[in-house]
Amino acid sequence: MNAKPRIVILGGNFAGLHAAFELHHTLKDKAEVMVIAPEDNFVFLPSLIWVVTGRCSPRRISFDLRTALEPRGITFVHQHAERIDAEKNQVVTNMNTFPYDYLVVATGADPDWDSVPGMGPHHKHTHYVCSVPWASNAQRGWRELLKDPGPVVVGAAQATGCYGLGYEMVLNLVYSLHKDANAKVPVTFVTSEPFLGHLGMGGVGNVKEVLEGLFKELGIEWITNMATKEITNDTIYLEDGQTIPFKYSLYLARFKGRKVILDSPGVGDERGFIPVNARYQHTTYKNIYGAGVAVAVKQPEVTDVPVGVPKTGYMSDVMGKVAAQNIEADILGKPPRELPFADIKLLCIMDGGDRAISIISDRVFPPRKQAIVRSGHMWHWAKLMFERYYMWKVKTGRIYLP
Numbered sequence: 295m296n297a298k299p300r301i302v303i304l305g306g307n308f309a310g311l312h313a314a315f316e317l318h319h320t321l322k323d324k325a326e327v328m329v330i331a332p333e334d335n336f337v338f339l340p341s342l343i344w345v346v347t348g349r350c351s352p353r354r355i356s357f358d359l360r361t362a363l364e365p366r367g368i369t370f371v372h373q374h375a376e377r378i379d380a381e382k383n384q385v386v387t388n389m390n391t392f393p394y395d396y397l398v399v400a401t402g403a404d405p406d407w408d409s410v411p412g413m414g415p416h417h418k419h420t421h422y423v424c425s426v427p428w429a430s431n432a433q434r435g436w437r438e439l440l441k442d443p444g445p446v447v448v449g450a451a452q453a454t455g456c457y458g459l460g461y462e463m464v465l466n467l468v469y470s471l472h473k474d475a476n477a478k479v480p481v482t483f484v485t486s487e488p489f490l491g492h493l494g495m496g497g498v499g500n501v502k503e504v505l506e507g508l509f510k511e512l513g514i515e516w517i518t519n520m521a522t523k524e525i526t527n528d529t530i531y532l533e534d535g536q537t538i539p540f541k542y543s544l545y546l547a548r549f550k551g552r553k554v555i556l557d558s559p560g561v562g563d564e565r566g567f568i569p570v571n572a573r574y575q576h577t578t579y580k581n582i583y584g585a586g587v588a589v590a591v592k593q594p595e596v597t598d599v600p601v602g603v604p605k606t607g608y609m610s611d612v613m614g615k616v617a618a619q620n621i622e623a624d625i626l627g628k629p630p631r632e633l634p635f636a637d638i639k640l641l642c643i644m645d646g647g648d649r650a651i652s653i654i655s656d657r658v659f660p661p662r663k664q665a666i667v668r669s670g671h672m673w674h675w676a677k678l679m680f681e682r683y684y685m686w687k688v689k690t691g692r693i694y695l696p
């Protein structure tokens with residue numbers, strides 16, 4: 295190891311920035327911290343739901359990573375990692391090779407569109423929301439729909455890991471239909487979850503009852519425990535033979551690891567996720583850590599239709615911090631910190647346009663000691679305020695704040 299260890303972080307969003315700021319905060323000039331990412335903006339992804347309905351501009355929820363990192367002495371490299379050579383301790387990007395003493399992989403994941411034939415925006419059949427370009431594209435499609443409304447389908451396909459986002463999207467689209475077009479059209483929510491509000495976590499508190507009540511009130515039809523077989527330009531084909539015609543559809547696919555991981559032998563599992571222990575340390579390469587959506591987490595429950603594990607923003611931040619704290623512990627000769635994924639707290643607000651559902655729990659998976667579910671208009675405003683607060687906190691590196 296060099297006199298001053300170099301810590302390379304792949305990814306500059308939730309998990310990557312939390313790792314970078316934590317390392318800088320504790321190690322100061324005892325280490326060189328470098329963030330590599332192909333996008334030079336942080337994007338507060340949770341607010342992309344409002345980009346689709348035209349209620350938020352991508353500018354409001356982005357900032358230049360350089361302005362956050364460089365004043366704190368963290369190097370930002372605007373490049374695309376193509377390969378990790380874990381034997382040689384180096385990252386190969388589209389332009390350079392960077393040796394590292396420690397590596398944090400916080401690259402998120404990609405949707406696996408091939409898991410359902412016809413699904414995904416590249417087929418131009420269903421929309422997607424998980425990046426600024428796709429959310430903007432979904433907004434263009436939504437504007438067209440509002441001019442001449444027709445049936446809407448929001449789907450959470452088998453083994454997806456972002457059911458909460460599915461609920462937010464269907465509720466926000468219905469809100470927009472009423473508010474922006476005064477229209478009432480058939481709206482259907484299709485999910486692989488065994489019941490509404492399972493969320494890939496066995497359900498939390500009374501979320502099921504809250505969602506069922508809301509869907510009934512708003513006239514949203516729902517189909518649970520269902521795999522999606524195929525999607526054409528105007529019809530969803532379900533595994534049990536049902537078909538649902540649509541004019542606008544937004545679908546969430548299961549995830550697969552980024553190409554950089556799939557192209558790096560030994561670094562990811564067979565689906566391209568980083569296998570880690572409770573320290574977020576790679577199970578084979580002890581100087582590699584994983585955080586956020588990029589890590590492999592096994593779904594503890596067996597369901598009729600496979601469900602994925604949600605890795606939310608809060609969980610990603612915590613994983614980024616714990617991974618960084620364990621690198622610090624290694625460098626400073628302190629005891630490591632363990633936090634199994636299942637024991638991370640659950641804090642989230644699922645927005646519904648003019649109201650929202652807040653969920654707080656002591657653990658991701660059951661058994662839980664605490665599960666508090668609240669709904670109402672104030673939670674929508676709380677989510678809006680949280681966006682402002684979070685953006686300020688991360689932009690200024692104050693990740694030690696709650």
Ligand SMILES: Cc1cc2nc3c(=O)[nH]c(=O)nc-3n(C[C@H](O)[C@H](O)[C@H](O)COP(=O)(O)OP(=O)(O)OC[C@H]3O[C@@H](n4cnc5c(N)ncnc54)[C@H](O)[C@@H]3O)c2cc1C
Binds near residue numbers: 401424587
């Ligand atoms: C629309 C939407 C709504 C959501 N709503 C909520 C919510 O309400 N509450 C909540 O808690 N969570 C929510 N989430 C989930 C939350 O956004 C994620 O948990 C979080 O973004 C995961 O952070 P991450 O850093 O692991 O991955 P990401 O945020 O995906 O960041 C990945 C980073 O890796 C970089 N990268 C990619 N490829 C490479 C490469 N080859 N080399 C180097 N870097 C690379 C990217 O540029 C990016 O900087 C939502 C997500 C979406 C998309």
